[in-house]
Amino acid sequence: MQQSGATVWFTGLSGAGKTTITQALAENLRSQGYKLEILDGDVVRENLTKGLGFSKADRDENIRRIGFVSHLLTKHGVIVLVSAISPYREIREEVKQKIGDFVEVYVNAPLAVCEGRDVKGLYKRARSGEIKSFTGIDDPYEPPLNPTVECRTDLEELSESVAKVVNKLEELGYLPKTPVAERV
Ligand code: ADP
Numbered sequence: 001m002q003q004s005g006a007t008v009w010f011t012g013l014s015g016a017g018k019t020t021i022t023q024a025l026a027e028n029l030r031s032q033g034y035k036l037e038i039l040d041g042d043v044v045r046e047n048l049t050k051g052l053g054f055s056k057a058d059r060d061e062n063i064r065r066i067g068f069v070s071h072l073l074t075k076h077g078v079i080v081l082v083s084a085i086s087p088y089r090e091i092r093e094e095v096k097q098k099i100g101d102f103v104e105v106y107v108n109a110p111l112a113v114c115e116g117r118d119v120k121g122l123y124k125r126a127r128s129g130e131i132k133s134f135t136g137i138d139d140p141y142e143p144p145l146n147p148t149v150e151c152r153t154d155l156e157e158l159s160e161s162v163a164k165v166v167n168k169l170e171e172l173g174y175l176p177k178t179p180v181a182e183r184v
Contacts (some may be wrong), residue, residue: 003034005074006174007067007099008165011144012107012138013085015114015124018083021107026081026160034175037073039066041084054133059154060091067095074101077175087135089142103172105165106147109154111136148172162163 010018052058060131070080096102116124133139151161
């Protein structure tokens with residue numbers, strides 16, 4: 001049985017835990033022999049979507065391009081892990097419809113928790129006005145209404161969040177059980 005592709009899309013506020021869960025999930029799946037690719041918002045903005053800003057139009061274009069690449073990879077049997085704030089519901093929905101094999105993971109922690117973590121020091125800069133249009137502060141975040149998986153990173157351990165996603169991928173048939181040795 002061949003691995004069937006899927007896009008696992010992590011959406012949530014900055015500091016909610018998207019990158020952390022993605023990295024841990026990638027390690028877990030790679031160790032089992034699955035073929036995967038990571039598209040991280042911060043990395044993508046340095047190449048694929050370099051030059052785009054944070055207006056609604058640019059944010060939507062950013063997501064559309066990530067979605068385009070994810071679709072190509074998914075069609076070719078890759079498990080794609082996308083980690084991007086992706087604040088707008090409508091464009092997430094558009095990408096979901098296009099890709100089909102799409103698992104939406106809402107990485108959810110209250111704004112106060114994300115801000116308290118302030119992993120990259122961005123909230124501080126947004127509060128001082130140095131950064132404008134920062135999601136959650138002076139730009140909207142539209143939470144998924146019906147995510148495939150929700151990870152409450154303020155209430156659960158990283159391992160629980162990862163397990164939730166792995167279990168859902170298994171349940172949906174995206175992780176066929178074949179020995180690692182049989183995979184190329
Ligand atoms: P994002 O990619 O969403 O901006 P990061 O993954 O960079 O967020 O940062 C999330 C922070 O939250 C990290 O410092 C991480 O250690 C912490 N954290 C605490 N609990 C969890 C959890 N259950 N899942 C993911 N991250 C968690």
